[in-house]
Amino acid sequence: MSVTTELTDYMGFQGLLTDEEKLVRETARKFVNDEVLPIIEEHALNETFPSHLIPKMGELGFYGPNLPEKYGCAGLSNVAYGLLMYELERGDSGLRSFASVQGSLVMYPIYAYGSEAQKEYWLPKLAAGEKIGCFGLTEPDFGSNPAGMRTNAVREANGKWRINGSKMWITNGSVADVAVVWARTDDGIRGFLVEKGTPGFSAPKMHGKWSLRASVTSELVFEDVIVDEEKSLLPNVKGLKGPLGCLTQARYGIAWGALGAADACYQAALEYALSRIQFDKPIASYQLQQRKLAEMVTEITKGQLLVMQLGRLKDQGNYSPAQVSMAKMNNVHVAINICRTARTIMGANGIMSEYPIMRHANNLEAVYTYEGTHDMHLLIIGEKVTGISAFR
Amino acid sequence: MKILVCVKQVPDMESRFKPDGSGTWFEEADLAFRMNEYDEYAVEQAVQLKEQLGNEPEVTVLSIGPDRVNEAIKKALAMGCDRGAHIQDPAPQGKDPWQIASIITQFAQGEGFDLIFTGMQSQDRGSAQVGVLVAELLGFACATTLVGFAYADGVITAKRELEGGIKGIAKLRLPAVVTCQLGLNIPRYPTLPNIMKAKKKEILAIPVADLLKEEAVASTARFYPPARKGGGIVLEGDVGNLVEQLYGILKEKTTVLR
Numbered sequence: 001m002s003v004t005t006e007l008t009d010y011m012g013f014q015g016l017l018t019d020e021e022k023l024v025r026e027t028a029r030k031f032v033n034d035e036v037l038p039i040i041e042e043h044a045l046n047e048t049f050p051s052h053l054i055p056k057m058g059e060l061g062f063y064g065p066n067l068p069e070k071y072g073c074a075g076l077s078n079v080a081y082g083l084l085m086y087e088l089e090r091g092d093s094g095l096r097s098f099a100s101v102q103g104s105l106v107m108y109p110i111y112a113y114g115s116e117a118q119k120e121y122w123l124p125k126l127a128a129g130e131k132i133g134c135f136g137l138t139e140p141d142f143g144s145n146p147a148g149m150r151t152n153a154v155r156e157a158n159g160k161w162r163i164n165g166s167k168m169w170i171t172n173g174s175v176a177d178v179a180v181v182w183a184r185t186d187d188g189i190r191g192f193l194v195e196k197g198t199p200g201f202s203a204p205k206m207h208g209k210w211s212l213r214a215s216v217t218s219e220l221v222f223e224d225v226i227v228d229e230e231k232s233l234l235p236n237v238k239g240l241k242g243p244l245g246c247l248t249q250a251r252y253g254i255a256w257g258a259l260g261a262a263d264a265c266y267q268a269a270l271e272y273a274l275s276r277i278q279f280d281k282p283i284a285s286y287q288l289q290q291r292k293l294a295e296m297v298t299e300i301t302k303g304q305l306l307v308m309q310l311g312r313l314k315d316q317g318n319y320s321p322a323q324v325s326m327a328k329m330n331n332v333h334v335a336i337n338i339c340r341t342a343r344t345i346m347g348a349n350g351i352m353s354e355y356p357i358m359r360h361a362n363n364l365e366a367v368y369t370y371e372g373t374h375d376m377h378l379l380i381i382g383e384k385v386t387g388i389s390a391f392r
Numbered sequence: 393m394k395i396l397v398c399v400k401q402v403p404d405m406e407s408r409f410k411p412d413g414s415g416t417w418f419e420e421a422d423l424a425f426r427m428n429e430y431d432e433y434a435v436e437q438a439v440q441l442k443e444q445l446g447n448e449p450e451v452t453v454l455s456i457g458p459d460r461v462n463e464a465i466k467k468a469l470a471m472g473c474d475r476g477a478h479i480q481d482p483a484p485q486g487k488d489p490w491q492i493a494s495i496i497t498q499f500a501q502g503e504g505f506d507l508i509f510t511g512m513q514s515q516d517r518g519s520a521q522v523g524v525l526v527a528e529l530l531g532f533a534c535a536t537t538l539v540g541f542a543y544a545d546g547v548i549t550a551k552r553e554l555e556g557g558i559k560g561i562a563k564l565r566l567p568a569v570v571t572c573q574l575g576l577n578i579p580r581y582p583t584l585p586n587i588m589k590a591k592k593k594e595i596l597a598i599p600v601a602d603l604l605k606e607e608a609v610a611s612t613a614r615f616y617p618p619a620r621k622g623g624g625i626v627l628e629g630d631v632g633n634l635v636e637q638l639y640g641i642l643k644e645k646t647t648v649l650r
Contacts (some may be wrong), residue, residue, distance in 0.1 A: 006404055006424050014424075019463040023470060023587045026426065030581065061584030074584035084584070 007086070008263050010301040013308050017079065024065075024080040028087035031060060036091035043214040044359050047207070049094065050214065051175065058129020062088070062099050064107035071111065071123035079311035082256035089257035090264045093363035094215030096257040101171045102126060104250035106133030109180050109191055112245065113237040115230075118193065122178065134176035134203075136167035136220045137243045143169075144376050144391075146182070147240050151222065153183035153192060161233065163192060163225040169370065173203040173218025180234075181220065182243045191234035191242050192227055200225040211366040213359075248321045251371050252307075252314060255327035258367060259303045261360040262335035266296045268355055269342035276347075283345070292341050299334040306330060322384040329377035336364040393449035393566075394503065397438045397473060398496055398510040398522070399431035401457055401464040405515055409617070416612040417485045418516075427464040430511025432579040433572035437541050438509045439472035440577065444543065450474050452503070456495060457484045462595065469590035470582030476595035479603060488610040489517075493525030498603040500530060505567065507548075512537045512571040520571075527569035535562045537573040 007029070014022065035053060043050050057063065066081040067073035076084075081103075089096035107126050110118055125131040142148045151165025163183055173179070179194045179201075194201055200223040205216060227233075234242070270293055273284035283289050310327050313319035339361035343350035350357045368374050376391070383389045403409070403423040412419040427435075435453065442449045453468035455461040456479040465476040479495060481487075487495075500508065508527075513520035520536070527534030539559070540551025548564045553573050564570070582590075627637050643649050 006406070019466045020587050020591060022463055023467055023582055024584055026467070027581050027584065027587070059583060060581055061586075065584045069585065069588070072585075074588050076584060076588065080584075 007090075008266060008297060008300055009304070010297050011305060013304050016308060018077070021077060021080040021083060024076060025083040025087060027060060028062070028084045031056070032087050032091040036095060040092045040095070040214060041353050041359070044092065044094075045213070045353060047209070047213045049098070049175070049216050053095070054129045054132065057099065058127065061127070063127050063129060064103040064111070064123070067107060067111050067123065067127075071119060072127040073123070077311070078252070078314040079308065082253065082307055082311050085253040085257035086260040086263075088260065090260035092214050092359065093257070093261055093367055094212045096253070096260070097171050097212060097215050100250045100253045100257070101135055102133055104253055105135035105246050106178070106180050108249045109234060109242065109246050110193070113191060113234040113242060115235050118231070118234070122193070131177040132172055132175055134170050134172040134179050134218070134220070135246065136170055136173075136179050136181040138167060138169050140166065140168045144373060146243060147189075149182065149184055149189070151181070151183045153185045153190060155185070156226070159229045161192065161227050161229055163194065163222045163227065165222050167220040170203070170218045170220050172216055173220050174205040175216050176203065179203070179220055181222070188239045189242065190238060192232045193234070194222070194225060194227055194232065198225055198227065209366075211362045244321070247371055248324050251324045251328040252310065254367060254371055255310065255324065255331045256307050258332040258335035258364060259300055259307070261364060262296075262300055262303070262338040264356050265339040265342035265360050266293075266300060268357060269293065269296070269345040272346045272349070289345055292345055296338045296341055299338060303331040303334055322380050325372065325377040325380040328372060329374055329381070332364060332368050333374060336361060336368055339364060393445065393507065394505045395438050395441065395449050395451045396500055396503070396505040396508045397431070397434050397451060397453045397468060398508065398526075399435065399453055399455050399464050399468055400428045400511070400514045401425045401455060401461040402428045402514055402516045411615045411617070416615050418615060425460055425463070427467055428511050428514050430513060430515070430572055430574070433574070433576045434509035434511050435468045435471050435473065436577045436579040437572060439580070441543055442472065452477055454479065454496065454499060456481050456492060456600065458482045465595055466587070466590055467582055469593045470587040471580055475593055478595055478597050479600050480597055481600035488608040489519045489521035489525060490609045491604065491606050493522045493529060494606040495600060495603045496522070496526050497529040498605060499598070500526070507566055508532070508569040510569070510571055512573045523569055523571035530567070530569070533564040533568040534570070535564055535568070536571040538570050539573050539575040541570065541576060
């Protein structure tokens with residue numbers, strides 16, 4: 001498969017980027033072309049994560065890159081961070097998910113809610129990819145309604161806590177060295193860092209996914225897990241706003257990332273339509289196919305402009321979670337439709353693994369639901385514009 | 393030691409090119425620009441030499457062009473160069489290799505460089521003249537199309553790629569200019585932290601008029617896409633006859649049977 005060297009940019013949004021933002025994207029794009037595209041099909045088919053890429057991505061600074069240099073991070077703008085997610089997900093949603101979890105759901109809460117000692121211990125190791133993290137919020141019975149969680153932590157004597165409960169659908173769970181775990185306490189919901197190997201803590205891998213096959217998804221099980229308060233408890237946040245604050249960061253990255261998957265499918269479909277001859281003409285010359293391509297590129301372009309504005313607002317510190325909801329909701333929705341339309345342009349070839357189409361389309365089924373389902377984001381936007389919550 | 397690396401920003405070679413209004417260059421609107429591939433090998437080799445010498449050498453990266461070339465300069469800085477020199481020229485494509493070389497020479501004379509790296513040619517114009525012209529103008533030794541580079545005690549051992557894949561070894565005493573070819577090294581990625589750290593590095597901005605002292609000696613007469621090739625020949629007949637026809641064509645029109 002030939003690799004188009006440039007991303008789709010119909011409206012010239014790259015003219016709004018700084019040189020540094022352009023260079024970040026170029027590094028990410030080259031990494032995906034050189035290291036990801038040649039191997040990702042096989043990993044997706046075999047349901048394995050390309051773990052040899054973890055240290056390479058760490059060297060390049062892909063984890064938590066919008067956190068400060070002081071902790072071994074790059075200190076990127078939010079727009080540069082978004083462009084990184086776009087390029088990674090052009091490779092595969094599993095790869096972007098790995099980086100999202102590591103950066104936005106593990107490093108971010110340690111940075112935002114952790115003690116200075118916790119930050120200094122964990123952030124440089126996580127940034128380098130020497131340690132891997134996961135984020136435990138969702139439970140078997142509590143997805144969209146995390147406030148109902150059953151996992152609980154009880155304060156013991158001598159500065160210890162005892163954690164019991166289980167989490168589900170946890171990206172990186174089985175491979176993580178540390179889990180950021182959210183648990184109910186007498187004091188409201190609190191976050192804990194639980195290290196791999198702590199007695200009573202296990203993380204069995206979930207098998208048999210038709211989506212995100214090149215990504216590890218796990219359960220987390222806590223049976224009388226005893227942790228040390230000073231090392232484990234994130235001291236600076238109480239209540240659901242802790243995990244929700246992390247999700248806002250990750251959703252922002254997803255809003256960019258999903259467009260990367262869509263762009264890969266659009267470009268593959270465009271190239272195919274130009275070279276596939278039926279009735280003595282390329283199928284790109286038929287109106288029905290042109291309409292599909294025109295609508296695909298229009299939705300990619302609108303999505304790009306949406307996240308570009310959101311990114312600039314985030315760089316100014318002047319954005320709301322409801323704005324992030326709109327971007328995540330819209331961009332994943334248009335991305336999955338673009339992948340499906342690309343499949344129709346490519347006919348039977350579209351279902352084959354030598355093309356990225358079905359892999360991306362299937363990945364986006366998970367992305368559509370995780371990090372706030374499409375429906376929940378609609379309700380968050382609905383609440384924002386009407387002032388009436390339809391889900392609480 | 394003071395090192396200079398000369399880089400050019402060129403369009404993505406996958407782009408669809410069309411002639412511009414003047415008919416002597418290509419239309420630049422809608423093109424994505426990046427560092428000339430051969431110049432990436434030059435940057436990488438310069439940074440490797442700097443590292444070999446305990447980071448003592450100062451590496452300056454120079455590029456001539458409009459403001460957009462700052463992106464290429466910053467990429468080189470993120471790869472490990474120390475400072476940039478942007479020769480501000482809104483229309484470098486109008487200058488011939490002689491003028492470009494003379495501009496670089498004017499800049500380099502004031503700086504006292506010991507070693508200059510550049511790509512063996514640019515991917516867009518492809519004249520492959522600028523490196524050797526700079527060497528001549530400065531009176532430096534020069535070796536082109538490097539696929540191997542070693543440095544010790546003031547002497548460069550350069551492995552060169554010659555016609556037909558033959559390799560040659562040249563030894564050069566400093567000061568010298570070398571031009572770099574595919575296969576010399578694998579350029580490093582600019583990492584995200586290094587991209588951000590490069591923001592703190594100095595980039596000199598010098599108007600091209602301050603350095604341009606020479607008239608052009610060559611000009612581009614016309615830029616045009618190649619004519620469409622005619623259709624192929626379809627041979628007809630039985631197998632024996634087809635072989636004869638093909639044999640005749642190969643004998644008359646090619647050298648494969650001589």
